[in-house]
Amino acid sequence: MLTPPRQVAAIEDVSVRRMTSDQVILDGIDWSVRAGEHWALLGANGAGKTTLLKLLGATMHPTTGSVEVLGNRLGRVDVRELRAHIGHVSTSQRVPQDATAHTVVLTGATGTVQPLWKKYDEATREQAYALLSELECKELADRPFGVxxxxQRARVLIARALMPSPSLxxxxxxxxxxxxxxxxxLIDALRRLAADRPGLATVTVTHHLEELPPSTxxxxLLREGRTQAAGPVAEVLTGEAMTRCFGRPIEVTSQEGRWLARSGRRS
Structure with missing residues (x-):
């Protein structure tokens, strides 16, 4: 019998409320992510996607329910130490614009905005070059991030996030x-990453099915803080499920692992 993939994250009956207004942001979420799975997280603005990602990234705690990431339950672990083992990429990350791409990747080893030069030995520097090469942007090594x-920035930030060899x-x-x-x-880079790192689990927040790599x-699907559908991509990314999630008629098609969604007029 095959051994099931290792569980990377588990969310059980999780709700998140905004304390100042008692607004429900997430409501009764159950979800698990296993090693080697590549999840797309979809929903309209305000559906709770970013909040759910923050829970997985150990940057916030649930109001109720339990969140376990990499075998550690939030509330019972030093989240600073846990975050060091989670790769996180966001276009809003603070990055010194005048730092070279290689320097930006190096900061992933220390989880800092500015480089801590005394912390980087030769092996760490070589690892940063290797990750730039893996993301097919080694020619950017000496180029300032700001230009x-x-x-290119997205691929550099992914290389940075991979410096601690995260499982998620x-x-x-x-x-x-x-x-x-x-x-x-970028889609091609994520496809290669999934093929080259079979144990890595990824969760990608996006608004467009066209942005999903074939490795997804x-x-x-989230709507107003509640799960509308979750599971294998072919079962979830259907016109019926997307229509329920976004509240308007949506037609979904796929070809060679790529997806397309378009919306018709409301009847």
């Missing part, structure tokens, strides 16, 4: 504001 294109990689709208060539370069294995 890199949006797509969280991608918060990594395709934001990318043009078509940059989007396709699972999807979770």
């Amino acid at each position: 890199c294109s949006g797509g 990689l969280l991608l918060d709208e990594p395709f934001n504001a990318l043009d078509l060539p940059s989007r396709e370069d 294995s699972h999807a979770l």
Whole structure:
């Protein structure tokens, strides 16, 4: 009998409320992520996607329920230590614009905004170069981050997030504001990453099915803080499920592992 993949994250009956207004942001969420799974997290603005990603990233705690990440339950672990083992990529991350791409990747080893040069030995520096090469942007090593294109920045930030060799990689709208060539370069990079690192689990927040790489294995749909559907991507990314999630008629098609969603007029 095959051994089931190791559980990377488990969320059980989780709710999150905004304390000042008692607004429900997440309501009764149950979800698990296993090693080697690649999840898409979809829903309209305000559905709770970013909050759910923060729970997985150990940057906030639930109001009720339990969150376990990498075998550690939030509330019973030093979250600073836990965060060091979780890769997190967001276009809103603070990055010194004048730092070279190689320096930005190096800071992933210390989890700092500014480089801590005394902490980086030769092996760490070589690892940063290797990750830039893996993301096919080694030519950016000496280029200031601030003059890199949006797509180049996204790949550099992914390389940075991989420095501590995480088991879980969280991608918060990594395709934001990318043009078509940059989007396709990033999709291809994520596809290769999934193939080259079979134990890595990823969760990607996006608004567009067209941004999902062919390696996407699972999807979770959120609406107003509640799960609408969750499971294997072919079972979840259907016109019926997407229509329920977004509240308007949506037609979904797929071809060679890529997805397309379009909305018709309301009847």
